[in-house]
Amino acid sequence: MRVAVLGAGTIGGAIAKALKKAGYDVVATRRRIEKAKELLELGIEVISDNREAVEKADVVFIAVKPSKVGDVLEEIADLIEGKLVISVVAGVSLKELKRFAKAKFVRAMPNIAVLVGESFTAYATELEGEEVELVERLLRTFGDCVRVEEEHMDAITGLSGSGPAYVTVFLEAMVYGGLRVGLPRDLAKRASLQTLLGTAKLLMETERHPAEVREWVITPGGTTIDGVFELEEGKIRTAVMKAVDAATKKSRILSKRV
Ligand SMILES: NC(=O)C1=CN([C@@H]2O[C@H](COP(=O)(O)OP(=O)(O)OC[C@H]3O[C@@H](n4cnc5c(N)ncnc54)[C@H](OP(=O)(O)O)[C@@H]3O)[C@@H](O)[C@H]2O)C=CC1
Numbered sequence: 001m002r003v004a005v006l007g008a009g010t011i012g013g014a015i016a017k018a019l020k021k022a023g024y025d026v027v028a029t030r031r032r033i034e035k036a037k038e039l040l041e042l043g044i045e046v047i048s049d050n051r052e053a054v055e056k057a058d059v060v061f062i063a064v065k066p067s068k069v070g071d072v073l074e075e076i077a078d079l080i081e082g083k084l085v086i087s088v089v090a091g092v093s094l095k096e097l098k099r100f101a102k103a104k105f106v107r108a109m110p111n112i113a114v115l116v117g118e119s120f121t122a123y124a125t126e127l128e129g130e131e132v133e134l135v136e137r138l139l140r141t142f143g144d145c146v147r148v149e150e151e152h153m154d155a156i157t158g159l160s161g162s163g164p165a166y167v168t169v170f171l172e173a174m175v176y177g178g179l180r181v182g183l184p185r186d187l188a189k190r191a192s193l194q195t196l197l198g199t200a201k202l203l204m205e206t207e208r209h210p211a212e213v214r215e216w217v218i219t220p221g222g223t224t225i226d227g228v229f230e231l232e233e234g235k236i237r238t239a240v241m242k243a244v245d246a247a248t249k250k251s252r253i254l255s256k257r258v
C-alpha cells in the first residue's frame with residue numbers, strides 16, 4: 001500500500017517515519033525538500049509536488065498547518081475524489097474538510113510520541129467497516145488509537161495533542177528541583193524520567209485512580225506530604241486544567257479561520 005504524507009514537517013515527518021517503519025511505501029511532500037534529509041536517508045521518497053504524491057497514493061495524510069489546509073485541498077481536490085484522506089490538522093472539522101473535496105475524510109489527532117510508537121491518537125470519521133479497519137491499521141503504527149465522536153476532537157487536541165509540551169514543562173521542573181537540592185544533572189534527569197515512566201506504567205497496569213497511587217506514596221508525617229503541600233500551594237492542578245482549556249479553545253478558534 002502506498003501512502004502520501006503532505007506536509008512533512010514535525011508531525012508529518014514523524015508520521016512518514018512510522019508508516020515506513022511499519023512497511024508501507026511512503027511518499028512525503030514539503031516545499032523545501034532540502035530540509036527532509038533524514039526522511040530521504042530512511043528511504044522515504046520526498047518530493048515537492050503534492051499532486052504527483054497523491055496520484056501515486058492509495059491513502060493520503062494531510063499534516064500542513066491549519067492556514068494551509070484549504071490551499072492544499074484545493075490543489076489536489078480532483079485527485080482525492082473517493083480516496084481515503086486522513087487529516088491531522090488541529091481545529092479543522094470534517095465538515096470543513098468536505099467543503100474542499102469529495103474524499104473519504106478522517107480527522108485524527110496524534111501527538112509527537114508517534115516518533116517512538118507511543119502516540120495517543122484519537123480520530124473521528126463517518127466511514128464504517130473495512131475502511132475504518134484500514135484507518136486503525138495505519139493509526140496503530142503511531143501507538144494507541146481510539147475512535148471518538150467528532151465533538152471531542154478539539155478537547156483531545158488540547159489534552160493529548162498538546163500534552164507532550166505540558167509534560168516536558170513538568171519534567172524539566174522536576175529536573176531543576178533535583179539540581180536545586182544538589183543532584184548532578186544526568187542523575188536528576190534519569191531519576192525524573194524513570195519516575196514519570198514508572199508512574200504512568202503503574203497507573204495503566206493497575207488501573208488504579210491516581211489519588212490511590214498517591215496515597216501509597218505519602219507516608220504520614222513523611223517527606224512526600226511536604227512536597228505535595230508545595231505543589232497544591234502552587235496551584236498546579238488549576239494551572240494544568242487551564243492549559244488544557246486554553247489549548248482546546250485555540251483549536252476551536254483555528255477552525256473558524258480555515
Ligand atoms: N507538532 C505536533 O505535535 C502536532 C501537530 N499537528 C498538526 O499537524 C500540522 C503540522 O504541524 P507541525 O508539524 O507542528 O508544523 P510544521 O510547520 O513542522 O510542518 C508543516 C509542514 O508543512 C509543509 N508545507 C507547507 N506548505 C506546504 C504545501 N503547500 N505543500 C506541502 N507541504 C507544505 C512545511 O514545509 P515547507 O515549508 O518546506 O513546505 C512544513 O514542514 C498542524 O496542522 C498541526 O495542527 C497535529 C498533532 C501534533
Ligand SMILES: O=C(O)[C@@H]1CCC=N1
Binds near residue numbers: 090157162
Ligand atoms: O500546537 C499545535 O497547534 C499542534 C496541535 C497539537 C500539537 N501541536
